[in-house]
Amino acid sequence: MRFDPSSELSAYDVVNHYSIARLREIFxxxxxxxxxxxxxxxxxxxxxxSSIKTTTELAQVIREAIxxxxxxxxLARIFQAIRIEVNGEIEHLERGIEACWRTLKVGGVLCVISxxxxxxxxxxxxxxxxxxxxxxxxxxxICACGRKPSAKIxxxxxxxxxxxxxxxxxxxxxxxxxAARKLLTSREPLPWDGSDGSQAAAKK
Numbered sequence: 001m002r003f004d005p006s007s008e009l010s011a012y013d014v015v016n017h018y019s020i021a022r023l024r025e026i027f028x029x030x031x032x033x034x035x036x037x038x039x040x041x042x043x044x045x046x047x048x049x050s051s052i053k054t055t056t057e058l059a060q061v062i063r064e065a066i067x068x069x070x071x072x073x074x075l076a077r078i079f080q081a082i083r084i085e086v087n088g089e090i091e092h093l094e095r096g097i098e099a100c101w102r103t104l105k106v107g108g109v110l111c112v113i114s115x116x117x118x119x120x121x122x123x124x125x126x127x128x129x130x131x132x133x134x135x136x137x138x139x140x141x142i143c144a145c146g147r148k149p150s151a152k153i154x155x156x157x158x159x160x161x162x163x164x165x166x167x168x169x170x171x172x173x174x175x176x177x178x179a180a181r182k183l184l185t186s187r188e189p190l191p192w193d194g195s196d197g198s199q200a201a202a203k204k
Contacts, residue, residue: 001083011082015058016051020044030090030118031081035074039065055079080116093119097126104182109154111179120158120176127153127180150184 001011014026020040027036042065043052052058059075066074084090097112104110114120130151134143158176166173 001079001086003087007086009086011055011086012051012053014082014085015043016047026085027078027081029081030084031077032117033074033077033081035066035070039074039078041065084118090118090122093122094126097123101126101130101182106182106184109179109181111177113175113177114158115174115176120178123178124158127151127178130180148184150182151180152183154179154181 002009014023018026023040023043024036027033027040033039039062043058043061046052046061046064052061058078062075062078063071093114097110100110112123114123131149131153133147133149134145135147136143136145155178158178160177161169161172161175
């Protein structure tokens with residue numbers, strides 16, 4: 001599942017060496033799998049006898065942990081979660097969008113296509129942070145930061161492919177596109193949670 005074969009972390013390492021708690025966490029976080037605890041526990045039980053070496057073996061372990069009616073979605077979610085963990089996909093996405101935004105000229109438009117809800121939420125959150133104006137604490141009676149939005153969101157919701165587009169390109173069915181126009185320059189992107197640097201520093 002590694003995009004970079006030279007990467008140290010592999011799917012084998014995740015499946016065979018991560019704790020039950022860590023497996024459960026990534027299955028929830030990256031796969032949004034409701035049966036994550038049962039699957040994580042079954043993987044831990046299975047590897048006590050011998051390592052889980054192949055995707056076929058892993059798929060069978062997952063099947064053993066859940067009712068048959070949940071099999072297809074659970075398999076997709078668990079394999080997605082492991083792939084995201086191994087490749088650090090969310091971290092790469094966030095760094096990539098921030099780098100693109102810094103490089104973009106004022107008036108330019110950044111369009112991002114994501115292929116599952118985890119990615120789409122990160123994109124939505126980033127654009128929302130850049131489009132935010134005043135970031136003063138709510139207790140302030142008037143704005144003291146003087147911050148102005150550095151982005152105008154151009155997509156009120158994610159754009160999805162039309163049925164004709166999906167027929168022409170079935171792989172596009174899960175695609176979601178969001179776009180924003182850059183309004184200001186010479187400023188680092190706001191953190192993904194929309195807080196400013198002073199607030200982050202105060203928490204440390």
